[in-house]
Amino acid sequence: MAHWNPSGKLAVVTGASSGIGRSLSEQLVARQCRVIAVARRGDRLQDLADQIGREVADEMLLPIVGDVTAPDTREQIESMVQSHGGTLDLLVNNAGIGGIGPFEQANESRLRKIMEVNFFAPVELTRRLLPYLKSSGDAVICNIGSVLGHRAVPDKSEYCASKFAMHGWSDALRAELVAESVQVTLVSPSTTRSEFFDTLVESDSGATSKSIGSWPAERVAAATLAAIRKRRAEVVLSVGGKLLVYADRICPSLMNWVLRKRAGK
Ligand SMILES: NC(=O)c1ccc[n+]([C@@H]2O[C@H](COP(=O)([O-])OP(=O)(O)OC[C@H]3O[C@@H](n4cnc5c(N)ncnc54)[C@H](OP(=O)(O)O)[C@@H]3O)[C@@H](O)[C@H]2O)c1
Structure with missing residues (x-):
């Protein structure tokens, strides 16, 4: 089958105001794909439009300022798809947040906030947009997961749980949509240089990720x-991401030992 071609298509990208989502929106527009760009910070979506260039942005970038966890934002996205032909070719579920710290020291609200943004919002947005994706005849749902949705590590229990949930749901959805010409692509980045670590939920200031190297958001996009x-x-x-995921698939007990050693046990 030929490669999926972004030119002339309509996409929704959530979390388009910074990091991976912003860069991916720019790259899609550069390939003549019209992008419905969703995020809470309107000034940052404005920056993105300025970066793309006013004339092109007016035609190709359709900003929606809203919170993906809010049903009325998801309704607005659906209305925008309807008013641009009623066919959606690409949905990128990218908006996400993290939190760092031991499970025992956190309360229920950290888990609920992370699950709402990283799991329930993309699931419900996808449910709402599926009829429009199916009518494309050649659509892609791209879920931005994480290597931590394949192998969990300490001090990120809520984040790992949200990305494992996204991983499992993506696998099930892919199998369900095989006959509908809707592809489901799960992308699992490792540590990425973005604003992600500046917005951690209910975490100690200065909390960081221990990982082998990091990629800039543009490369991940x-x-x-x-x-x-x-x-x-x-x-x-x-x-580093491949090492974590594939070493764990081949020998999970080795990975358990490594994590125990890192914890000094
Ligand atoms: N950075 C990493 O190390 C890393 C590693 C693996 C996977 N990932 C995943 O990659 C994705 C993108 O992260 P990033 O690194 O690009 O981080 P980022 O720069 O912090 O970008 C996150 C984006 O999500 C948006 N967002 C957050 N909560 C939202 C909400 N409730 N409603 C609407 N938009 C919301 C933010 O926009 P507003 O604040 O303007 O709403 C922002 O545009 C996430 O799913 C993350 O889990 C990141």
């Missing part, structure tokens, strides 16, 4: 677009 174009079911990004 380019790898995401390549995965969409090649209709990949799943991609795990970066050497």
Whole structure:
């Protein structure tokens, strides 16, 4: 099957105001894909439009300022799709938040906030947009997961749980949609240089991620677009990310030992 071609298509990208979502929106527009760009910070979506250039942005960028956890934002996205032909070719569920710290020291609200943004919002947005994706005849749902949705680590229990949930749901949805010409692509980045660690939920200030290297958001966005174009079911990004995920698949007891050693046990 030929590569998926963004030119002339309509996409929704959530979390388009910074990091991976912003860069992916720019890259899609550069390939003549019209993007419905969703985020809470309107000034940042304005920056994105300025970066793209007013004339092109007026035509190709359709900003929606809203919170993906709010049903009325999801309704607004649906209305925008309807008013642009009623066919959606690409949905990128990218908006996400994290939290760092031991499970025992956190309360219920950290778990609920993270699950609302990272899992329930993309699931319900997808449910709402499925009729429009199915009418494309050649659509892609791209879910931005994480390597921590394949192998969980300490001090990120809520985040890992949300990304494992997204992973499991993506696998089930992919199988359900096989006959509908809707591809489901799960992209699992490792540590990415973005604003992600500035907005951690109910976490100690200065909390960081221990990982082997990091990629800039632009590189993750380019790898995401390549995965969409090649209709990949799943991609795990970066050497450190692959090491974590594939070592765990081959020998989970070794990974348990490594994590125990890092915890000084
Ligand atoms: N950074 C990493 O190390 C890393 C690693 C693996 C996976 N990921 C995943 O990659 C995705 C993008 O993260 P990033 O690194 O690009 O982080 P980022 O720069 O912080 O971007 C997150 C985006 O999500 C949006 N967002 C957050 N909560 C939202 C809400 N309730 N409603 C609407 N938009 C919301 C933010 O926009 P507003 O604040 O303007 O709403 C922002 O545009 C996330 O799903 C994350 O879990 C990141």
